[in-house]
Amino acid sequence: METKTIISASDDIILNLKVLAREKESVRRKLAVTAAKLAVTAKKLATTAKEKESVRRKLAVTAKEKESVRRKLVVTAAKLAATAEKLAATAKEKESVRRKLVVTAAKLAATAEKLAATAREKEIVRRKLAVTAAKLAVTAEKLAATAEKLAITAAKLAVTAEEKESVRRKLAVTAEEKEEVRQKLVVTAAKLAATAEEKEVVRRKLVLTAAKLAVTAEEKESVRRKLAVTAEEKEEVRRKLVITAEKLKMSYETLENKVLERTKSLEMARAKEESILLSIGDGLLATDEKGNIIFINKTAEKLLGKKGNEVVGKKFFDVIPLEDEKGAFISLEKHPVNIVLATGAKTAALSAAYYKAKDRVRFPMAIMATPVVLNKKTIGAIKVFRDITSEREIDKAKTEFVSLASHQLRTPLSTVNWYAEMLLAGDVGELNKKQKKYLDEVYRSNQRMVELVNALLDVSSLELGTFVIEPKSTDVCELARNVAQEQKPQIDARKIKFRLVCEKHILPMQADPKLLRMVIQNILSNSVKYTPEGGKIKLSIVLANTENILLKISDTGYGIPKKQHSQIFTKLFRADNVRDKDTDGTGLGLYIVKSIVEKSGGKIWFESPEENRGTTFYVTLPIKGMPKKRLNSSSNI
Amino acid sequence: MPKKILIIEDERSLREALVDILRLKNFQTLSAKNGKDGVRIALREHPELILLDLIMPKMDGMAAFKKIREDIWGEKVPIIILTNLNITHEQFVADAITHKSTYYLIKSDWKLHDIVKKIEEIFAE
Numbered sequence: 001m002e003t004k005t006i007i008s009a010s011d012d013i014i015l016n017l018k019v020l021a022r023e024k025e026s027v028r029r030k031l032a033v034t035a036a037k038l039a040v041t042a043k044k045l046a047t048t049a050k051e052k053e054s055v056r057r058k059l060a061v062t063a064k065e066k067e068s069v070r071r072k073l074v075v076t077a078a079k080l081a082a083t084a085e086k087l088a089a090t091a092k093e094k095e096s097v098r099r100k101l102v103v104t105a106a107k108l109a110a111t112a113e114k115l116a117a118t119a120r121e122k123e124i125v126r127r128k129l130a131v132t133a134a135k136l137a138v139t140a141e142k143l144a145a146t147a148e149k150l151a152i153t154a155a156k157l158a159v160t161a162e163e164k165e166s167v168r169r170k171l172a173v174t175a176e177e178k179e180e181v182r183q184k185l186v187v188t189a190a191k192l193a194a195t196a197e198e199k200e201v202v203r204r205k206l207v208l209t210a211a212k213l214a215v216t217a218e219e220k221e222s223v224r225r226k227l228a229v230t231a232e233e234k235e236e237v238r239r240k241l242v243i244t245a246e247k248l249k250m251s252y253e254t255l256e257n258k259v260l261e262r263t264k265s266l267e268m269a270r271a272k273e274e275s276i277l278l279s280i281g282d283g284l285l286a287t288d289e290k291g292n293i294i295f296i297n298k299t300a301e302k303l304l305g306k307k308g309n310e311v312v313g314k315k316f317f318d319v320i321p322l323e324d325e326k327g328a329f330i331s332l333e334k335h336p337v338n339i340v341l342a343t344g345a346k347t348a349a350l351s352a353a354y355y356k357a358k359d360r361v362r363f364p365m366a367i368m369a370t371p372v373v374l375n376k377k378t379i380g381a382i383k384v385f386r387d388i389t390s391e392r393e394i395d396k397a398k399t400e401f402v403s404l405a406s407h408q409l410r411t412p413l414s415t416v417n418w419y420a421e422m423l424l425a426g427d428v429g430e431l432n433k434k435q436k437k438y439l440d441e442v443y444r445s446n447q448r449m450v451e452l453v454n455a456l457l458d459v460s461s462l463e464l465g466t467f468v469i470e471p472k473s474t475d476v477c478e479l480a481r482n483v484a485q486e487q488k489p490q491i492d493a494r495k496i497k498f499r500l501v502c503e504k505h506i507l508p509m510q511a512d513p514k515l516l517r518m519v520i521q522n523i524l525s526n527s528v529k530y531t532p533e534g535g536k537i538k539l540s541i542v543l544a545n546t547e548n549i550l551l552k553i554s555d556t557g558y559g560i561p562k563k564q565h566s567q568i569f570t571k572l573f574r575a576d577n578v579r580d581k582d583t584d585g586t587g588l589g590l591y592i593v594k595s596i597v598e599k600s601g602g603k604i605w606f607e608s609p610e611e612n613r614g615t616t617f618y619v620t621l622p623i624k625g626m627p628k629k630r631l632n633s634s635s636n637i
Numbered sequence: 638m639p640k641k642i643l644i645i646e647d648e649r650s651l652r653e654a655l656v657d658i659l660r661l662k663n664f665q666t667l668s669a670k671n672g673k674d675g676v677r678i679a680l681r682e683h684p685e686l687i688l689l690d691l692i693m694p695k696m697d698g699m700a701a702f703k704k705i706r707e708d709i710w711g712e713k714v715p716i717i718i719l720t721n722l723n724i725t726h727e728q729f730v731a732d733a734i735t736h737k738s739t740y741y742l743i744k745s746d747w748k749l750h751d752i753v754k755k756i757e758e759i760f761a762e
Contacts, residue, residue, distance in 0.1 A: 403722055407692045410721035411648055414744040418654040421749050427661055450745045457723060468731045 285383045286372070291315050291341060294380070303365075303387060305357030316383070322353040323362070336369035337381045344371060344378055351388075364388050398464040402457060409453045416446045448584055455588040458518070459571065462595040469599070469629035471510045476541055476549060477502035479513060483520045484539065490528050491537070501540040506549060510625025515596045522589040523553045523617050529582050530615075531557035544620050548602070554616035560608040568606070569594045577611060593619075600626040640760060643684035644668040645675030645701060646719070647693040651744065655688060658749045664756075672696030676704045683710055686756060691720040691730075699729050706736065713738060715759050719752070721745055 283300035287293050293311050311319045316337055322330040332338050336348035349368045356362040366388045372380040420443040461467050484500055491498050527537045535556040544550035560575050567573045572587040597604045602621040642664050646652040656666045669675035673696040691698035705711035717740045734741045
């Protein structure tokens with residue numbers, strides 16, 4: 001059992017050994033393969049090493065070459081640098097040389113110029129010298145000539161002196177001879193004198209005789225001359241008479257012509273006046289002092305529907321009956337012609353009269369009468385009248401324009417106003433902050449537009465005269481208090497101290513409260529707008545005198561620039577100093593105020609001593625109030 | 638019982654704004670877009686107050702005003718003439734407001750809420 005066991009064990013061992021041997025073999029083979037692979041790898045590595053070495057060597061070589069090249073480059077660079085330096089040096093030298101050359105050139109140029117200048121000067125001097133030389137030559141010649149002449153003259157003088165001497169000598173001899181002769185002559189003269197006296201006596205006698213004869217002759221001549229003069233005078237008178245006659249004839253003719261011309265021109269003037277009177281567009285009627293018609297023109301005939309010969313000589317009042325608006329007869333006392341004839345008034349007018357001609361519709365007539373005055377006495381009246389139907393129509397059109405403009409412009413503005421208002425009030429839900437802000441801008445701009453349109457409508461209404469004035473008993477102080485109350489929010493916002501002072505004895509006046517309100521409201525709102533924060537405004541109402549009340553509104557505001565004082569009531573004008581402080585103004589307020597005040601019979605003025613020292617406005621209004629004014633027709637659009 | 642108000646106004650946007658605000662303030666509203674319809678509705682429905690525009694087609698506010706005032710009932714009904722015409726420019730308006738229980742407001746100058754206040758004041762009188 002044991003052996004068996006051992007055998008089987010050794011078999012096992014052998015078997016194991018065999019297995020082991022096989023495994024060893026296999027390992028060995030694997031090792032061999034691995035070794036072979038390693039060898040191959042080693043070879044490859046060796047090869048690679050060699051290659052690397054070769055590459056390294058090559059690299060070394062290359063490095064060396066590079067180094068050599070670098071060194072060469074350095075050298076070259078150094079050389080280049082040196083060359084560059086040299087070049088630079090050369091360039092500098094060149095530059096310096098160039099500069100020197102430039103300087104030298106400049107110097108040369110200067111020298112050349114100087115030389116040229118000198119040459120020119122020399123030339124000038126040379127020329128001057130030449131001229132001087134020429135002049136000298138001429139002078140020398142002249143001198144020579146003069147010298148010659150002098151020599152000749154000297155010679156001549158010498159000769160003359162000799163001659164004179166000779167003459168003088170001869171004269172001396174002659175004088176002696178003359179003396180002798182003179183003495184002889186004296187003797188002869190004495191002899192002759194005796195004979196002469198005798199002759200003189202005879203001559204005087206002869207002269208006397210001759211004189212006597214001459215007197216007779218003169219007398220004869222004088223008579224003859226007188227006769228001749230008379231004849232001439234006669235002739236002259238005759239001539240004058242002829243001339244006068246001619247002149248008279250001419251004058252007569254001229255007069256005749258002038259009379260003719262005058263007559264013609266008078267005739268022309270008369271014809272002209274008559275044709276003017278006859279053909280003027282207005283009806284014209286003349287009466288004597290009793291109101292009898294003496295003339296009517298064609299237009300009058302046409303308007304009245306009556307011929308001249310039907311009415312001349314009749315009383316105007318009977319021929320032209322007038323009615324008022326409601327058809328009632330207008331009495332004689334109210335008739336303009338009667339007014340001027342009866343009272344001597346310079347003119348009388350009637351604008352609301354109606355006349356109805358035969359077969360015609362009634363028409364409105366405007367009448368104006370003036371007296372004809374001779375030597376301070378009224379001797380008649382002239383009545384001018386016209387059909388004012390078309391004027392009435394124009395008035396109506398004006399009124400309708402304002403109505404239409406009011407309506408058309410304000411309707412869309414009202415729409416914007418109301419809807420924006422409802423949105424802002426949250427009537428249809430709350431808005432957010434931004435929405436509210438935007439809508440507020442829309443609302444305020446629209447509000448501004450409303451104000452502008454209102455002001456423009458008031459202006460056109462005032463200008464066109466389509467303004468209703470309805471005076472009623474009005475307490476001015478109460479009204480002013482109301483206006484101030486309305487503006488309290490603005491006054492408070494600007495921290496302005498406002499005072500209203502009303503005199504005790506002011507009774508209610510006859511005024512249209514709407515218009516009076518506009519006046520106070522405009523001036524007060526200007527004061528509020530143009531007074532800086534913390535300023536003062538005072539409105540006082542006092543009796544100016546027995547007939548007028550005075551409104552005085554003073555502030556401590558910006559004032560009105562002096563040079564613009566004259567423009568302050570002008571339509572659309574705004575003073576320079578407030579334009580930028582308040583851009584909303586229309587420039588219409590004071591224009592409207594002035595129109596209203598003046599239409600009411602009042603006055604407006606202001607004081608503004610200098611800028612930023614405030615303004616005071618004064619308004620006077622008559623206590624008896626504004627004149628009532630109705631519009632002829634209400635609109636029917 | 639809410640008060641009955643008649644609005645006579647031809648401009649649609651304005652009419653509707655008035656209707657809206659008055660209903661919001663608990664009034665009963667009737668509306669007409671011209672004077673002719675306005676007079677007819679007024680005389681049939683007898684509203685307690687009338688808002689009357691002036692410039693309208695078919696029959697204008699002035700004629701409507703006269704017609705309503707001719708009626709025994711209409712003689713006394715409060716009428717607010719709500720217009721954009723100026724009293725200073727229009728003889729009719731100047732004449733009309735002398736009539737008792739006639740009022741005059743300019744649309745572009747009056748806020749809707751103030752118109753409502755005015756109506757409430759008139760009813761309170």
